[in-house]
Amino acid sequence: MADEGHLKYDSSADGPLIRSCNEQIDFERYRKMVQWYIDKHQYTTALFWADKLASLSGENADDIYTMAHCLYLTKQYHRAAHCIESRNLHKVNLNFKILAVSSRLAGKEYKEAIEISEAPLLDSCHPEGRGDDSVSQHQLEASLHLLKGKANEAIENRSVAAECYKKALALDIHCYEAFEALVKHQMLSREEEESVLNLLTMAMGASCEDSEFVRLLYGTKVKKYDKPDPSELPSELSQLSDNLDIATAVAEKCYYNCDYKRCYAITSLVLSRDPYLMECLPVHISCLMELGKSNDLFHLAHKLVDMYPENAISWFAVGCYYYLIGKAGSARRYLSKATVLDQVFGPAWLMYGHSFAMESEHDQAMAAYFKALQLIKGCHLPFLYIGLEYGLTNNTKLAERFFSQALAIAPNDPFVLHEMGVVAFQNQEYPTAKRHFENALSLLQANDHSVLPEKWEPLLNNLGHTYRKLRKYNRALEYHQQALVLSPKNASTLSAIGFVHSLMRHWSQAVDYFHKALGLQRDDAFSTTMLSQAIEQQMNELQPCKGVPDVLPEYTSSDSPRSSALDMDVTNASCQSQEYDIDSIN
Incomplete structure (x- = not known):
């Protein structure tokens, strides 16, 4: 199967040695050994033997796929893509095509990934030994649409990405990554979320019972603005009442209904069982912000930065802490780093806008909020x-x-x-x-x-x-x-x-x-x-002297015969009464 330009050990000196090796080597045993090392995460060892098997087997398609897979696992994405594309295997088989697109996507070559995903296959035959009855053609096509959606989302072509995710779900209702991509970043409005759930009932290759179960399970992830009620969990999901993923979904509904204390109680319980559950951390950090728990947020942010320095959620937590204590400049610096690490992380863009709004920099705040609006159009916060x-x-x-x-x-x-x-x-x-x-x-x-x-x-x-x-x-x-x-x-x-x-x-x-x-x-x-x-x-x-007539009293001369001691006593009594009234006013 080797093409022109590939190394061939057919010299007179090496030929007999290679042929004798081929006769003595148990290829199946080595293939199982490579898979065992992959299962044990010893990818470099697996790659070493996969490379030798590919050469000794005359570039058997299965062995080439395993070698490319090992290159991908060792994060040699460009080599993995070259391994497949140089042999044109991505043009004749869907498995190779998916791996090639995955490699280009992981290597951040998004346009190349889209081009490969859109190119039609020349031949639908599977490589020898790669037939798997448990994996249908629909599931493989769903995987390809998922990868195409991720590539389009990476270049901010979000409308096309959303359509790719919907196609992936229509082909394979169990493709949770496609569903998560739609609802996690809130790409969809409430009506669109309902249409996606209805799409599951019409998915290909799924029984009615299976599609209904999946629909109920996915339903816990949507309608985040409905009032949460764990007692209304469908009977089919009753055994999942203690599931951390279900609990996180309930916590999100509590948050969007402004019940922050209950939300915090749920997220704290979830993180006590799984301290670094990434799906729960954003809503937990937001709750700490709303409740003003700066000390808890400080400790959590430091733990996340130490353990996950390349994850946007870590720097998001740090930025939220500095915003909470009123240091807008420091908050802006760390939130900017979070948006660089994950350009579609809507909460980081919202907080980035808050850091500008805190200092009344309206233009910069508006720019950040509009960016968030593009990313999470199904969320009300950017509009607010x-x-x-x-x-x-x-x-x-x-x-x-x-x-x-x-x-x-x-x-x-x-x-x-x-x-x-x-x-x-x-x-x-x-x-x-x-x-x-x-x-x-x-x-x-x-x-x-x-x-x-x-x-x-x-x-x-x-x-x-x-x-x-x-x-x-x-x-x-x-x-x-x-x-x-x-x-x-x-x-x-x-x-x-x-x-x-x-x-x-x-x-x-x-x-x-x-x-x-x-x-x-x-x-x-x-x-x-x-x-x-x-x-x-x-x-x-206010009257200056309450009870005193406005007309000044007339006093007669002391020489007047009408003046008497009795009259004087009455006058004194009147004055005393007036003084008493003034005191009562004060």
Whole structure:
């Protein structure tokens, strides 16, 4: 089978020796030995003997495949591809074609990988000895579509990649990598996820029972915005209730439903059993961020960097830690490294945008958020943060558009509802703003929050502002007081309470709260102005001596005969009464 240009040991000196070796060597025993070394991960040893077998057997197709496979396992990807392509074996057999594409893909030669995957086979015959009844033609074609999808995703041709993954699933429902690629990076919308699940029932070569089981199993990975309920696990999957992969899927649903405490409890349990489960780490790190557990995040990040320095999740954890402690520059540096290691890791791009937003660098933040939007179009978070940036730059129309798209994906997310309320408030649509704010608050209270976290203080204050605009001052005071409980030393909350008291003409309470606000923030221009006005109004409405007539009393001369000791006593008694009233006012 050797082609022109390949070494041939047929000289008169070596020929008899090689022929005698061939007669004495048990090729099957050596092939089993090579496979044994592969199973034991001794790839270099396996490659040494596979290379010798390929030469001694006259480049038998099976032996060439084994040698190329060993080259791939020893990370000699270019040699593996050359081993196959130089013999044109990728043009006549699907197994060789898959290995050649895998080698090009691992060697980051993505265009070459796509070209090989799209080239038609000249002959569909299998190499001798490679027939396997357990592997169907459909499964091999599914593997090829999977590799083609990975290559297209690597060059950011994500729409083509998604179609390749769908084709792989249609040919082989057990090709989990294709399904994971679609849902892990949230390439699909909710409707597209449902269509993929429906596609499984029409997959080739799968029984109805098998396809239904796989559909149920894959169903735990999608619909992340549905409220999680482990008790509703299908009966067919009841024995998987303790499975770490299933638990991680439940934790993700808890996270997207803003139930961070429950999510953290689940991820902590999962990682206690498998400390470095990569599928669980992103959501666990995000929970540590939301709950403000900087020490735990610090220790986890250091462990990951020590053990997996080439994995994007490690540097993502480091960047999240620095962001949590308020060091935007350091966070940006490490998050940038995470995006370089894994260019399709959406959470890293979101956090990278946050590092710019922290320092009010809106343009750079928007660029990072739009990049995240391209990668995870099925996630509502990029839409939410892009809308926030537009809102901060006073572009309320575009902000509302992106918030609406986020709400369509995550209709029960309190963050999105809160921002929709802010936009409605800015547009002076106060009843609409009240509805959005109250919906957000009811969702938070439904998550069994005995006390709201401090970060929801703006929601309560915004409800207070909205009720103030609707002239429902008592309700406004209720919400401002609740906000003050969450953040007692917030000058803006104290100022807002003082303003509502001013509108209710409670001048003494207004003066008191404006004084407290200025005690926390001396340069607050609004509180300073309102304090002056409140004091002025209080002085205008407050009588200097309560109970004293406005008309000055007339006193007669002491020489007047009508003046007597009795009259003097009455006058003194009147003065004493007036002094008593003044004291009672103070």
